[in-house]
Every structure is written in C-alpha cells, then in structure tokens.
Amino acid sequence: MDMLSPQLASIAEEPYYQAVGEEVGLFEAAAARRLPVLLKGPTGCGKTRFVEYMAWKLRRPLVTVACHDDLTTADLLGRYLIVGNETVWMDGPLTAAVRAGAICYLDEIVEARKDTTVVIHPLADSRRVLTVDKRGELLPAPDDFMLVISYNPGYQSILKEIKPSTRQRFVAMEFDYPAPELETQIVAAEGGVDLELAGKLVKLGELTRNLKGQGLDEGASTRLLVHAAQIVSAGRTPTEAANAAVARALTDDPDMTETLNDLVRAVF
Amino acid sequence: MTSSGQSSRKLFEHELEERLDQLLFASPSHRSITRLATGLEPLSRARQDLVLHWAGVTAQTCAEIGHLIVSLAPKALDLLDADDFEAWVLAALDSYDRQGLRPAMESLRNLEAFATERSGAPFARLAEVEGRLTRFVQGLSGRPLAVRAGNAAWTDTDTIFLPELLAAMPDAEGNRRLYKAMAAHLWAQTRYGTFSADLDAALDRWPDRQRALAWLTLLEAVRLDSRIGAELPGLAAEMAELRGPWPEVLVPAVARLAAATATVRDSLDLVAEFVAAGGVPPRLTFAGTLDPAAARLVRAERIARETKVLRNALAALKSSGGRKQGGEPLLELVPTDEGGPAEFRVDGEVVTLPPEAQAAAQSLVQDLGELPPEVLTPAGPGGWAPTDRIDNTPEQISDRAADWRYDEWDYHRSAYRKGWCHVYEMQVAPGDADYVSEVSTRYRLLINQIRRRFEAVRGEDRVLGRQPEGEEIDLDAQVDAHIDRRSGIEPSPRLFCRRIRNERSMAAMFMVDMSGSTKGWVNDAERESLIMLCEAIEALGDDYAIYGFSGWTRTRCDIYRIKAFGDRYDETVRRRIAGIEAKDYTRMGVAIRHLTRLLAAQPVRHKLLVTLSDGRPDDFGDEYRGAYGIEDTRRALQEARRQGIRSYCVTIDRSGADYLKHMYGPAAYSVLDDVGKLPLKLADIYRRLTAN
Ligand SMILES: Nc1ncnc2c1ncn2[C@@H]1O[C@H](COP(=O)(O)OP(=O)(O)OP(=O)(O)O)[C@@H](O)[C@H]1O
Ligand SMILES: [Mg+2]
Numbered sequence: 001m002d003m004l005s006p007q008l009a010s011i012a013e014e015p016y017y018q019a020v021g022e023e024v025g026l027f028e029a030a031a032a033r034r035l036p037v038l039l040k041g042p043t044g045c046g047k048t049r050f051v052e053y054m055a056w057k058l059r060r061p062l063v064t065v066a067c068h069d070d071l072t073t074a075d076l077l078g079r080y081l082i083v084g085n086e087t088v089w090m091d092g093p094l095t096a097a098v099r100a101g102a103i104c105y106l107d108e109i110v111e112a113r114k115d116t117t118v119v120i121h122p123l124a125d126s127r128r129v130l131t132v133d134k135r136g137e138l139l140p141a142p143d144d145f146m147l148v149i150s151y152n153p154g155y156q157s158i159l160k161e162i163k164p165s166t167r168q169r170f171v172a173m174e175f176d177y178p179a180p181e182l183e184t185q186i187v188a189a190e191g192g193v194d195l196e197l198a199g200k201l202v203k204l205g206e207l208t209r210n211l212k213g214q215g216l217d218e219g220a221s222t223r224l225l226v227h228a229a230q231i232v233s234a235g236r237t238p239t240e241a242a243n244a245a246v247a248r249a250l251t252d253d254p255d256m257t258e259t260l261n262d263l264v265r266a267v268f
Numbered sequence: 269m270t271s272s273g274q275s276s277r278k279l280f281e282h283e284l285e286e287r288l289d290q291l292l293f294a295s296p297s298h299r300s301i302t303r304l305a306t307g308l309e310p311l312s313r314a315r316q317d318l319v320l321h322w323a324g325v326t327a328q329t330c331a332e333i334g335h336l337i338v339s340l341a342p343k344a345l346d347l348l349d350a351d352d353f354e355a356w357v358l359a360a361l362d363s364y365d366r367q368g369l370r371p372a373m374e375s376l377r378n379l380e381a382f383a384t385e386r387s388g389a390p391f392a393r394l395a396e397v398e399g400r401l402t403r404f405v406q407g408l409s410g411r412p413l414a415v416r417a418g419n420a421a422w423t424d425t426d427t428i429f430l431p432e433l434l435a436a437m438p439d440a441e442g443n444r445r446l447y448k449a450m451a452a453h454l455w456a457q458t459r460y461g462t463f464s465a466d467l468d469a470a471l472d473r474w475p476d477r478q479r480a481l482a483w484l485t486l487l488e489a490v491r492l493d494s495r496i497g498a499e500l501p502g503l504a505a506e507m508a509e510l511r512g513p514w515p516e517v518l519v520p521a522v523a524r525l526a527a528a529t530a531t532v533r534d535s536l537d538l539v540a541e542f543v544a545a546g547g548v549p550p551r552l553t554f555a556g557t558l559d560p561a562a563a564r565l566v567r568a569e570r571i572a573r574e575t576k577v578l579r580n581a582l583a584a585l586k587s588s589g590g591r592k593q594g595g596e597p598l599l600e601l602v603p604t605d606e607g608g609p610a611e612f613r614v615d616g617e618v619v620t621l622p623p624e625a626q627a628a629a630q631s632l633v634q635d636l637g638e639l640p641p642e643v644l645t646p647a648g649p650g651g652w653a654p655t656d657r658i659d660n661t662p663e664q665i666s667d668r669a670a671d672w673r674y675d676e677w678d679y680h681r682s683a684y685r686k687g688w689c690h691v692y693e694m695q696v697a698p699g700d701a702d703y704v705s706e707v708s709t710r711y712r713l714l715i716n717q718i719r720r721r722f723e724a725v726r727g728e729d730r731v732l733g734r735q736p737e738g739e740e741i742d743l744d745a746q747v748d749a750h751i752d753r754r755s756g757i758e759p760s761p762r763l764f765c766r767r768i769r770n771e772r773s774m775a776a777m778f779m780v781d782m783s784g785s786t787k788g789w790v791n792d793a794e795r796e797s798l799i800m801l802c803e804a805i806e807a808l809g810d811d812y813a814i815y816g817f818s819g820w821t822r823t824r825c826d827i828y829r830i831k832a833f834g835d836r837y838d839e840t841v842r843r844r845i846a847g848i849e850a851k852d853y854t855r856m857g858v859a860i861r862h863l864t865r866l867l868a869a870q871p872v873r874h875k876l877l878v879t880l881s882d883g884r885p886d887d888f889g890d891e892y893r894g895a896y897g898i899e900d901t902r903r904a905l906q907e908a909r910r911q912g913i914r915s916y917c918v919t920i921d922r923s924g925a926d927y928l929k930h931m932y933g934p935a936a937y938s939v940l941d942d943v944g945k946l947p948l949k950l951a952d953i954y955r956r957l958t959a960n
Contacts, residue, residue, distance in 0.1 A: 074744075080751045087751050174620070203499065210410035213948070215403065215713040255713060259403040262448070266408070266503035 002083075005091040008061035008100040017046070017053035018186050020178040027054050030171045036124040036147035038167065041175025044221025046186075047150045050175070051105045060144055061102035063093045067112035073119050077132050089135060098123070098130045101144030109149040110162055117166055123147055124169040177222055180206070186222060191229020197238060201225045204242055204267045208250060208260065215256045220246045238268050278313045281305045284320075291324040292334050304338045315345055322357045330369060333360060336376050347383040356382050368702040381433045391435035392443035401430075401451045403713075408455050408500075411631045415451060421556030423454040424566040425463060425635075430454075436553050437510075449507045449554045456492040457558075459634060463567050465532045467560035474543055481558060482549035483542045487525060487535040489555040490518055494526040507554065515550040517542075571635055574628035578639075581625030624941065674861045676822065679899035689822045689858035696816060696828045698840070699847030707799045714947075718804045721951040731765050738764030773873035774954070775811045775833065779863050780848060781881030782818040782828060786920075787850035790882050793920045797880065797946040798845050802837050804947050808954070813866065814841075817859035818851035821887060825858045826851070833870060855892055856885040857900035860915075864908040875913045878950065883919035883928055883939070898931045905932065916953055918946060 030037050031054075039047045048064070055062035065076065078092035097104035109117065122129050124147055130139040149170065151162060177183060180202050188198035202225060209219030228245035232238055247260035279287070284305035292301070308316055319341040327334030337344075337357060344353055359382070364372035375382075384391055394417050402415045405428065418429025428451055434443040457463065467484070474480035497504035514522060521538050524530060542549075621629065632639055670690035678685050708715060733742045742765045749759035778801065780794050798814060805812050813835070816828035830844045831837065860879070867875050885897030892900070905915050917937035919928060928937060936953070940946055 080748070080755075082747070082751060082754075087754055206410075207407045210407050211403065213945070214406050215717065217717070253713065253716065255399060255403070258400060259407060262400070262404045263407045264502075265506070266404075266452075266500045268502045 002086060003089045003091070005099055006093075006096050008063060008096060008102050010059050010061050011052060011056040014056055015049060015052045016189060017049055018178065018182055018189070020046075020175075020182055023050065023173055023175075024054070024057075026171070026173060028058070031058055031146055034128065034143060034146070036149070036170050038162075038170035038172045039148065039150040039175060040153050040172065041150075042177070042218060042221060043152050044223030045175045045177050046222060047175055048105075048107065051103065051148055051150075055103045058103070060146070061097070061100055062105060063097040063102050064105045064107060065093050066107045067109050067116075069111055069113055071112045071116050073116050074134075076116065076119060077130070077134070080134070094120070094123075095130060095132055095139065098139050098141050098145050101142040103146045103148055106147070106149040108151060109166075110151045114163065117163070120147060120149075121166070121169065124166075177205070177209070183222055183225070187225045187229050190226045192233035193229040197232060198225075198229060200238065200267050201228050201242065201246075204228075204246060204264060207263045207267070208246065211256075211259070215253065215259075216250055218250070220250060224249055239264055242268065276313050278311075279309075279316050281309045284308050284316070287320055288323065288338065291320065292327050292331050292338070300335070304335070307339065307342045311342065311345065315341075315350075318350055318353060319345075322354070326357060326361060329361060330364060330372075332369065333364060333372055333376070336373055340376060340379060344379055347379060348386065352383070352386045355386065367705070370700070370702045370706075378432070384433065384435060390438065390440045390443070391433055392440050392447060394430050394432050394434075394447065397444055397447050401428075401447060404448065405451055405455050408452070409459060409634075411627065411634065413455060413458065421450045421454065421554070422559050423457055423556075424559065424562045425458045426566050426570065428454045442510075445506065446510055446554060449510050450556060452496065452503055452507065453489065453492060453554050454556060456496055457488065460492055460495045461637065462488050462492070462532050462558070463560065463563045464635070464637065465536065466564070467532070467536075467558070468564060470536050471560065474539075476543070479549065480539050480543055481560075483539045484535060485555050485558050486518060486549055486552055487521055487538050487542070488532065488558070489552055490514065490522055491525040491530050491532070491535055494522075494530075495528075498528065511552065511554060515552070517547055517550060567635060571632065574632050577628040578621075578625050578632065581621050581628075624939075670823075672862060674825075674858050676857055677900045677903035679896060689825050689855065689861075691825045691827055691858060691862050693827050693829055696830055696844040696847045698843035699845070699849075701839070701843055701846070703795070703846035704799055704842040707796050708803060711796070711800060715800055715803050718800055718947040718951065719807050721948060722804045722808050722954070731767050733765050734760070734762040735764045735766040736762050738766030740765040774876065775867065775870040775872045775874075776805070776813075776876040776878060776954075777863050777867040778812065778814045779859060779877065779879045779881075780814065780816045780830070781854060781856075781879070782816040782848060782851050783854035783882075783884075783886070784818075784850050784852055785854065785884055785886065786882050790920050791848065791850050794880050795845055795848050797920075798848075799842075800947045801950065802831075802841075802845070804951070806837055810954075811870070811872070814845070815859075815863055815866075816848055817856075817863075818853065819855050819858075819887070820852045822855065822858075822891075825855055825862075827859060827862055833866070853887040853892075854881065854885050854897075855887045856881065856897065857904040860901065860904035860908060864904070864911060864913055867913055868911045876953070877908055877913050877915045879915065879917045880946075881917070881919060882921055883917075883931075885931070898927055902931050902933055916950070918949075 027037060027050075039050070041047055051064075052062060065071075074092065076092045076094040078090050078095050080087045081090050082088075091099065094104055096102075106112070106120070119131070122131060123141060123145075128141040128145070130141065131137075132139060178186060180199075183202045183205070184195060184198045187193070187201050188195050191198065191201075193201075205220045205222070205225050208216065212219045224246050227249075228238075228241045231241035231245055236244075242264045243261060247257060247264060250260060251257055281302075282305075285301055288301050288304055308319060311319070319338060323334045323338045325334075326337055337360075341353075344356060348356060356376070356379070360372045360376045363375045381391075381393065394415075398415055405413050405415060412426075413423075414427040416427050416429055417432045419431070421430050423429065430447060430450055434446050437443045437446050471477050471480050471484070493504060493507065496507070521542075524534060524538065527534075629639060671693050672691040673687040674689045674691060675684040675686050676688040677683075732738075734745050735742070742763055745760070745763045749763060752759040778798065780798065781790075786794065802812075802814075811833050812831070813833045814830040816830055817826065818828070819825040828848075830848065831841045835841060856879075860877070864877060867877055885901050886893050887897065905917075908915050915932075915936070917928075917932045919937065919939045921939055921941065928939065938949060940949070
C-alpha cells in the first residue's frame with residue numbers, strides 16, 4: 001500500500017511578534033525539554049502569531065489545526081483513500097507533524113470532541129508516541145516534534161472545559177492583551193499607522209474592555225484594533241474605521257452600539 | 269369640565285372635607301383629609317370643582333392617586349392651566365394603566381418637568397439618557413459608577429447624581445449633550461483624584477466655606493478638563509464646545525492646572541489666591557457641585573472594602589504558596605511599566621490574582637494613585653463573628669403541628685439528632701407589583717446576554733455519524749467500509765447518520781436565604797438575581813422551583829414557597845419574589861434537607877440545588893452557631909449528593925469567609941458580590957451538568 005505524507009516547510013521570513021513578557025524564553029525552555037505547551041488567552045491577543053514566531057525562531061515547520069466539534073481522530077491522524085484501484089494512506093496533520101518533527105498547533109482545543117482529544121495523550125506525556133491504529137503503527141515522536149494547544153477561557157469555553165487529564169500534561173502559558181504601550185506599538189506596526197493614532201485605538205480598546213460582562217461578551221481584541229488601523233491606513237477616517245472595525249464588530253445591540261459610538265467619539 | 273354646584277360660592281374647609289371624604293372613600297386617615305381640605309380652601313370655586321372632579325374620577329381607579337392629586341393640586345394649579353392640569357392627571361392615569369401605581373405616582377410628582385414640557389421648552393430628561401450615560405461611564409471608568417437622579421449634579425464617588433431634567437441649552441439635543449458632559453466631568457472627579465485630599469479639612473481654613481468650595485469646584489473643572497483632553501480629546505472638545513471659553517477670571521489658573529502633574533492640591537493652592545482676590549465665582553453649567561464629606565465617607569468605605577478583598581486574596585496565595593518551610597513568604601507589588609497593571613509576586617514569583625481581587629486592586633489604584641504598602645499585609649486568620657441579636661425574642665411559635673420533621677447532624681456526638689427540626693411551609697406575602705418589571709428593565713441588556721448564554725446551553729440538534737441505524741447514510745463510514753472490504757478487513761456495520769434531539773432532563777431548586785443578616789443589599793441582590801434567573805430559565809423550558817428559608821430555633825424552621833415545581837412564572841410568583849424579605853435566623857441544614865426531598869421527587873435526570881445565602885449559618889441561641897452549623901450544613905449537602913443532587917452554593921458577599929470551603933466541601937460554591945455574575949455562572953453550570 002502506498003502512503004502519502006505532506007511535505008512540511010519551515011517559515012522562511014521572521015513573523016512580526018512583539019514579546020510581552022517571558023513567553024519566548026519559557027517556550028524555548030519547554031521546547032528544549034520536549035514538553036508540550038498550552039496557551040490560554042482571549043481571542044485575538046496574539047497566540048497564533050506567537051506560535052508562528054516561535055516556529056520560525058526554532059526553525060521548525062508549523063502545522064496548524066483549527067479544532068471544531070466534528071473533528072474526528074481520522075482528521076488528525078489520517079485515513080485511507082481510494083486512488084484508482086488502490087487504497088492509499090494519507091497522513092493527517094498530526095501524523096505528518098510527528099513524522100517531520102514539526103510544531104503541531106491545535107487551535108481552540110476545547111472545540112474538539114473529547115474522544116478526539118485523547119489521541120494526543122500519549123504524545124503529550126513522557127511516552128511521546130502517536131498510535132495510528134488504522135495502520136497498526138506506533139510512531140515515536142522525534143525530539144523536534146512539539147505539541148502546542150490553545151484555548152480561550154472566555155465566552156465560548158465557559159461552556160466547555162479541558163479535561164484535567166488533558167490539561168495537566170501541558171506547560172501552561174497565559175496570554176492577555178498587551179500593556180498599552182506595547183499594544184500601541186503592535187497596532188502601529190501591524191496596522192501601518194503612526195503611534196499617536198495607534199495610541200488612540202488602544203485607548204478605545206481599553207474602554208470597550210471595561211464593558212465586558214456589562215452588555216459585551218468581550219472587549220475589542222488586539223486583532224480588531226489592528227483591523228481598524230489598517231482601514232485608516234487604507235484611507236478612511238479614524239472614526240469611520242473604529243465604528244466599522246470595532247463597534248459594529250463587537251455588538252448588534254442598538255443600545256450597545258450607541259454606547260460604543262459615544263466612546264469612539266470620546267477618543268477621537 | 270363643568271362645575272356641578274348651583275351656587276358659585278367658594279367651598280369652606282369643612283364642606284371640602286366632607287366632599288373629599290366621599291370621593292376618596294378608601295382614604296387612609298381622616299387627619300390627612302383635613303390637611304387636603306385646608307390646601308384647597310384658598311382656591312377659586314372653579315378650581316376647587318376642577319380638583320374635586322378629577323379626584324373623584326381618579327379615585328374610582330385608585331384612591332391613592334386621587335389623594336395625591338388633591339395634595340399636589342394647589343401647586344399644580346400654580347404651574348398649569350385647567351387644560352394642562354387635565355393632561356397632567358390623564359398622563360398619570362395612563363401610566364397607571366400601563367405600568368402600575370408607582371410610575372403613576374412618580375409621573376404626578378414630576379410636576380415641574382411636566383410643566384416645562386407643556387410650556388414647550390426643549391429639554392432633556394435624565395430618564396431618557398440614563399441607560400446611555402450609565403454604559404458610557406462604565407466604559408470610561410472600568411469600575412461600577414451608577415447614574416441616578418438627584419437634586420444637583422454631584423458624585424459621592426460610587427454614584428453620579430444628575431438633575432432629573434435639563435433645560436439650560438436651547439434644544440433637546442444640546443441638553444442631552446450637556447448631560448453627557450456633566451456625567452463625564454463627575455466621572456473625571458472620581459478618576460483623577462479630586463477626592464484624594466481631605467477637602468473638608470482644607471476648606472475649613474476659609475471662613476466663607478461656601479465661596480471657597482465654589483472656587484474649588486471651578487478650578488477642579490479646569491484641571492479635569494485638561495486631564496480629559498489628554499486621554500479623551502474627542503470628549504474634551506465636545507465639552508469645550510458646550511461651555512465656550514473659560515470665564516475671564518479663571519484664565520490665569522489654566523496654565524498651572526493644565527500641567528499633567530497638577531493635582532487637587534494645586535487647585536486648593538489656587539483657591540487661596542482666588543478667595544484672597546475677593547471676586548465672585550462665575551457659574552459654570554456642567555461643573556456641578558462638590559460634597560466632600562459625602563464623597564469622603566463613600567470613598568473610605570470602598571477603600572476599606574477593597575483593601576480587605578485584596579488582603580484576603582493575598583492571604584490565600586500566601587498559604588497556598590508555602591513551599592518554604594518557616595519564614596514569612598515575601599509579598600511584593602511590582603509595578604510594570606506605566607499603564608500596565610501591577611504584578612504581585614510571592615517570593616519573587618509572579619502570581620495571578622482572582623478577578624475580584626484584580627478589580628479591587630485596579631479600583632484602589634484609581635482611588636489612591638498606587639497601592640499602599642499595608643495592602644500587602646495579608647489578612648490574618650480572622651474568623652466569622654455572627655452578630656448578637658439577644659435583644660430579640662422569638663415570635664409566637666405556631667400552635668399547629670410541624671409539617672415535617674428532619675434529623676440534624678450533631679458533630680459533637682458524630683450522630684444525628686432524630687426528628688430534631690420542625691419544618692413549617694409558609695407563604696411569602698406578595699410584594700410590590702412593579703418591582704419585577706423595574707428590575708427587568710434596569711437589567712435589560714444583561715438579561716439579553718444571559719438569555720443568549722442559556723440559549724447556547726439549550727443546544728441544538730446534532731447529527732451523530734457512524735450509527736448502526738439512522739435516516740441517512742454516512743458517506744465517510746461507507747468509504748471506510750469499502751476500503752476495509754478491499755483490504756480484507758471486516759467492515760463495520762455502523763454506516764448511518766442519526767439526527768438526535770438534544771433532550772434535556774433537568775430540574776433546579778433555588779433556595780433563598782431570608783435570614784435577618786441578609787437585610788439590605790444582600791436581599792436586593794437575591795431578588796434581582798432570582799428575577800434574572802427566572803427570565804433566563806424560562807427561555808430554557810426546564811422546570812424549577814424557588815423556596816425561601818428562615819426560622820427561629822429548631823422548633824420553627826420556616827420554608828417559604830415562592831414557586832413550586834410546575835408553577836408558572838406568573839404575576840403571583842413575581843410578586844412573591846418582590847416580597848422576599850429578611851426575617852429571622854439561618855438554620856441551613858434543615859432547609860437543604862427539606863428542599864432536597866422536594867427536588868429528589870422530580871422525575872428528571874439532572875437535579876440541581878442552588879443555594880443563595882450570605883454564607884452565615886446561624887440560629888437563635890448558641891447551639892447552631894459556629895462549627896455546629898457549619899458541620900450540619902456540610903452534612904446536609906453530602907446527603908443531597910448521595911441522592912444524586914448536585915449542589916451549587918452561592919454566597920453573596922463582598923469577601924468570602926474561610927470556612928466556606930469546608931462547609932460547602934461536598935458542593936461547588938462561589939462568592940459573588942455582583943448579582944450580574946450569578947446567572948452567567950449558572951448558565952455555565954447548567955451546561956456542565958447536562959452536557960455529556
Ligand atoms: N504580541 C504581538 N505581536 C505582534 N502582533 C500581535 C501581537 N499580539 C497581537 N497581534 C496582532 O493581533 C492579531 C491577532 O492575533 P492572533 O491571530 O495571534 O490571535 P489569537 O490569540 O490566535 O486569537 P484567536 O484565539 O481568536 O485565534 C495578529 O494578526 C497580529 O496582528
Ligand atoms: Mg488564533
């Protein structure tokens with residue numbers, strides 16, 4: 001029987017990542033000790049970007065899987081396909097990452113079904129093996145292989161939790177929106193605007209985060225602020241950009257929209 | 269309107285009294301009728317008739333409204349002509365029909381506002397902008413700051429008070445903007461340290477305290493304006509537009525106060541100069557007034573409360589971080605670069621505070637500029653001290669036999685006392701009919717959010733793949749089977765998809781502490797959270813019940829039925845919720861046992877008992893106090909668990925006592941100081957219980 005495994009390449013260009021604390025050093029330490037890492041933090045605070053940056057820094061390929069509740073073990077491990085008259089095995093992203101010694105990033109792990117999550121258990125403890133039972137294969141992970149999972153302890157996942165048996169296999173790193181000056185730099189760099197405008201957008205972000213749980217499920221993420229900045233750099237006014245990229249992205253409720261518009265007006 | 273009498277002579281007091289007595293048949297007391305009659309005597313006969321007519325009409329609907337109309341009539345007729353008087357009355361009747369008595373009375377009392385409205389002046393009313401202002405200020409401040417109607421524009425640092433009506437600007441929109449400017453200005457007082465100096469003492473220096481205060485108010489307005497300008501230029505521009513240029517006298521002060529480093533002390537220094545110069549302080553529309561004494565009290569109380577929350581959190585961290593044997597752990601507060609929140613470190617390691625403690629720290633920084641060192645001393649083991657109420661005597665013990673009897677756990681003997689507690693099931697006297705609708709209006713946004721969260725809990729139908737039977741073929745499974753067959757493996761017969769309805773089978777019992785110690789905000793919090801919960805659970809369609817408990821010794825454990833299983837969430841239930849009040853003592857164990865029994869009888873799969881209390885089991889006499897009550901409560905929760913009931917104990921308090929963990933050991937629990945958080949938490953629990 002034939003076997004297909006995707007070729008994985010390393011990230012060629014340094015992704016822009018602004019370190020906010022000790023996360024780079026910690027991640028490197030975990031990588032050196034072959035420990036899996038759990039990233040938690042609200043949406044759009046830079047988790048994905050961080051993993052991309054670390055993959056570049058450690059010169060390892062990166063495989064990202066966005067988890068959802070229909071994700072089956074086959075989707076992770078691989079499956080047989082019929083090609084012509086042959087059955088061909090096709091590695092799933094996790095198997096491919098193990099073979100290539102890559103970083104495998106399972107984004108929003110809580111969304112995955114519980115029976116799916118357990119396949120990573122033997123990979124995430126001292127055994128470091130992947131069992132591909134369909135092929136009867138026991139795949140030991142090379143030293144370069146690293147498992148990274150993320151979850152957002154905020155709105156969606158208040159309904160869902162990672163099982164302790166999963167969670168306690170990981171070195172946990174907590175992310176949050178960066179402190180104002182850092183966030184300003186990020187918004188300026190990513191959004192292509194000057195520091196002054198970026199500062200105002202960050203201020204707006206802070207004000208919306210004050211409304212979390214008071215009518216908003218979440219305040220504006222760094223991502224939304226970057227979007228607003230990008231719209232300004234494409235030629236729209238800051239107020240327009242903030243209303244479109246921040247206010248309307250956060251809520252549909254007319255009262256809340258009015259309040260967000262008030263805050264936008266206050267900042268600019 | 270026609271006058272009914274044959275003669276047009278004015279009526280004398282005793283005649284008026286007689287008429288009023290007939291008209292307001294349900295009137296509360298004779299004395300007040302005399303007073304009403306006295307008020308009407310000076311009016312012309314035409315006006316007397318007008319008032320009597322409407323008193324009669326309205327009293328048909330509700331005597332109290334008639335009563336109020338007569339008592340306000342003299343003033344009303346000063347401000348309104350006959351047509352407008354009629355309109356005023358009709359507006360009140362209208363709001364009675366639509367919203368009930370209280371809004372109707374309020375509408376009558378808003379006489380001035382009504383008069384301004386009728387005179388056609390363009391104004392804005394606080395009621396129409398209150399929600400918007402509250403949310404705006406919440407966004408600005410990051411800590412709760414309520415907006416309420418008051419006699420003047422001022423803040424005690426917990427609440428911003430604004431006049432009920434503004435007419436200073438030529439049009440309604442202008443007046444709405446003025447409201448916003450006022451609210452923002454008062455927020456700035458709390459945010460940028462107006463009350464961080466002892467203003468009371470400082471103002472005592474000047475013999476004409478009022479004038480000094482007026483100058484201080486103005487100078488602070490100048491200072492805060494530039495602070496706002498630095499962070500929120502859009503808002504500052506809007507405010508400047510409303511106010512125009514600063515009055516001439518203030519101009520010399522602007523430069524000094526505009527400095528980023530200027531504090532309220534600079535304003536106080538300048539007050540000296542301005543008082544000495546002897547001018548008259550100009551009026552500035554949005555600057556409002558200062559009440560340093562009131563603000564100081566509220567601020568000090570908040571600081572004390574938040575310091576305690578923070579110290580308790582640190583104490584918990586300290587005891588959990590006890591790696592080093594002996595020696596006190598070193599607690600430090602390390603400020604990160606400007607702007608970012610400070611980090612707490614225990615023995616050099618960064619620790620994360622629980623959200624309440626983080627909020628407290630943030631609020632303290634807003635009040636004090638920084639966290640003072642004493643905050644870093646963790647709280648000692650300090651325990652819970654029930655207040656003594658020995659001056660009370662038990663109410664009449666009911667002479668009917670107990671409805672039920674329950675055992676109670678005596679930890680001294682490690683055994684149950686048999687049939688020890690006598691339970692009586694009672695009714696809650698219905699409360700204010702409008703309360704529930706007021707609360708649900710006030711928390712409308714939050715309730716929407718909660719509903720959405722509960723709707724998510726309800727879940728959707730889902731399709732299960734790889735089933736032995738089902739309405740559709742599972743293609744993936746078919747392909748696998750095909751491959752298996754080819755490779756000589758026996759294919760799995762699970763080839764179908766089946767759509768399953770997300771059947772929920774759940775009942776919840778809410779047990780509400782009605783003991784004396786809940787009097788005040790805890791009681792309000794309980795009622796408000798019940799309302800929000802009912803609104804939310806209704807959306808889910810699960811059955812639920814609400815019972816209150818209180819009592820006086822083991823021979824009188826009262827259980828109040830508010831909503832039994834199967835009862836609908838209707839007017840009666842709503843009024844009972846409104847009627848929940850603080851009564852006597854808290855014998856928690858027996859209440860848990862009784863309600864557990866009711867809940868256990870429900871034919872559902874998941875059973876949830878939620879207790880709302882202030883977390884202080886206590887009963888008259890010493891017996892139930894302290895360890896005994898704690899152990900019995902714990903035991904009762906264990907018994908519930910054994911019957912398949914999950915318990916979730918909510919303690920409504922600003923800081924949780926340390927015995928809670930032990931007492932609620934067999935159950936999940938949390939300490940909340942904000943009712944808004946409870947329904948969201950519960951949505952989470954619902955989900956976890958019913959997801960499988
Ligand atoms: N520290 C940072 N350095 C550089 N860019 C950042 C940083 N933090 C956030 N960003 C910006 O924010 C955007 C969103 O970040 P990212 O996609 O990594 O969020 P995330 O945490 O993975 O969110 P989600 O949980 O929704 O997947 C990035 O595209 C980047 O522009
Ligand atoms: Mg991501």
